[in-house]
Amino acid sequence: MLLHSVAVSIDGYNPNDYPPFAVTVDLVVLTVRPPNLKVLLTQRGESPAKGSWALPGGFVGSEQDLIDAAQSKLTDKTGIQVAEAHLEQLGTFGAPKRDPRMRIVSVAYLALVADPPEPELDEASWHRVDGLSDRSLAFDHSEILAKGVERARSKLEYTTLATSFCGAEFTVAELRSVYEAVWGTELDAANFHRKVMATDGFVEATGRTESAGRGRPARTYVASDARDLHPPIVR
Amino acid sequence: MLLHSVAVSIDGYNPNDYPPFAVTVDLVVLTVRPPNLKVLLTQRGESPAKGSWALPGGFVGSEQDLIDAAQSKLTDKTGIQVAEAHLEQLGTFGAPKRDPRMRIVSVAYLALVADPPEPELDEASWHRVDGLSDRSLAFDHSEILAKGVERARSKLEYTTLATSFCGAEFTVAELRSVYEAVWGTELDAANFHRKVMATDGFVEATGRTESAGRGRPARTYVASDARDLHPPIVR
DNA sequence: CCAAAAGTGTTAAGCCTACACCCATGT
DNA sequence: ACATGGGTGTAGGCTTAACACTTTTGG
Numbered sequence A, B: 001m002l003l004h005s006v007a008v009s010i011d012g013y014n015p016n017d018y019p020p021f022a023v024t025v026d027l028v029v030l031t032v033r034p035p036n037l038k039v040l041l042t043q044r045g046e047s048p049a050k051g052s053w054a055l056p057g058g059f060v061g062s063e064q065d066l067i068d069a070a071q072s073k074l075t076d077k078t079g080i081q082v083a084e085a086h087l088e089q090l091g092t093f094g095a096p097k098r099d100p101r102m103r104i105v106s107v108a109y110l111a112l113v114a115d116p117p118e119p120e121l122d123e124a125s126w127h128r129v130d131g132l133s134d135r136s137l138a139f140d141h142s143e144i145l146a147k148g149v150e151r152a153r154s155k156l157e158y159t160t161l162a163t164s165f166c167g168a169e170f171t172v173a174e175l176r177s178v179y180e181a182v183w184g185t186e187l188d189a190a191n192f193h194r195k196v197m198a199t200d201g202f203v204e205a206t207g208r209t210e211s212a213g214r215g216r217p218a219r220t221y222v223a224s225d226a227r228d229l230h231p232p233i234v235r
Numbered sequence C: 001c002c003a004a005a006a007g008t009g010t011t012a013a014g015c016c017t018a019c020a021c022c023c024a025t026g027t
Numbered sequence D: 001a002c003a004t005g006g007g008t009g010t011a012g013g014c015t016t017a018a019c020a021c022t023t024t025t026g027g
Helices: A066-078 A141-158 A161-165 A172-183 A189-198 B066-078 B141-158 B161-165 B172-183 B189-198
Strands: A022-033 A036-043 A057-059 A086-093 A104-112 A124-128 A203-210 A218-223 B022-033 B036-043 B057-059 B086-093 B104-112 B124-128 B203-210 B218-223
Touching: A022 A066, A022 A141, A022 A161, A022 A172, A036 A066, A036 A141, A036 A172, A057 A066, A066 A086, A066 A104, A086 A141, A086 B086, A104 A141, A104 A161, A104 B104, A141 A161, A141 A172, A161 A172, A172 A189, A172 A218, B022 B066, B022 B141, B022 B161, B022 B172, B036 B066, B036 B141, B036 B172, B057 B066, B066 B086, B066 B104, B086 B141, B104 B141, B104 B161, B141 B161, B141 B172, B161 B172, B172 B189, B172 B218
Parallel strands: A022 A104, B022 B104
Antiparallel strands: A022 A036, A022 A057, A036 A124, A086 A104, A203 A218, B022 B036, B022 B057, B036 B124, B086 B104, B203 B218
């Protein structure tokens, strides 16, 4: 199990100066299917932890940037276009024994996506976050997931990222259901509406409305352009 | 400059499945020397970027956890005991060409330390953060530093981490000077005092006072035990 | 007309800000 | 006594939270 230095000859570096690592990306892909927050998991097809659930991920190419690796994994697993999702680095996990096979450092990314229509791949499926125990995932993936969920919860407080969970056009009620699913609380519809409207750079009216069957039809909105930036709170 | 797969034989893995990386830690060590925020830098003794300033750091050992590598670098460069400092992961930087020699993924850590007494090592020295331009450091270290400073600024808003910049025993005025240095603003002394006192889990009175020469002596405090947790705001 | 959901008004409580003011010490 | 910094009081403005109320649709 010990890894020794490997012979790779590079100018300016003594080959034995540094130990070799494998670097992977793991993805915490979250979506909201009201009233639940869901995470994308893959079932492991081979040992170790064969048959158990894990976060999607894979090796980083030798000439590939970390974010590019995360983006391509996301598109592979969900078919979601990069422009439609929010993707940010979550943290790096590199305990020596986190993978029993070898020394792997994994850079975790958090993706927030709108609930995708139909075409989920066979290998991957959506799971309720609150139905997973602290140790139900392979390796240290439960820990990574917990950090992703915590990040998502706190980011909704001080950014406008909640719109990443919505489709292109959405109502204020849909946006509210995102907050309710992620936070696991109910929000006052009246105050929520006012708060969203009062926050610059959050949503922009389309002028259209959308009827949900019963009740007064709701106006629809799109996310403002400047959404990833650094806007106000919504609590 | 191309790196190819290396032959390392590990059970369960095909040696050619993954590309080899070197993994390093880089440290953003911040301290406050009122009225300035300072960062610890080392001057590079060899090529590339010989002579220019860089963040302290180094390779992660093959059986070493990431945080352990960061802690030992911190102790090496500052002599500061781990228990006295706050250390948290900041982010991971792994652009393919960030180091011209080879593919290096660097896990950056942020350390907040009290201004150390005397024994600064020769290799490392403290620099005013606001005296550094966007490109004055080697590699992508200016970017890493910027992220560290930003993290420190925002964390002071919603945690009690400011006490990490203070010695074991401090006055409210000293604590205020920390906020003023990190944020680059002046704060109302009266309101600040009230806010700190009203925040549970922030400081605890020692019962002692400390005279700063002129004026009424200030009561001294120590950081509450539960400081890294998740306490209220101080703005 | 009635139920339901969207959206607006209103009011009281709490928080923040500015600044007046008192306290305790060194010179 | 007086200057200096520590610390408390207080009033006005702003934000929040709770909930009454009006609007607009489907049945």
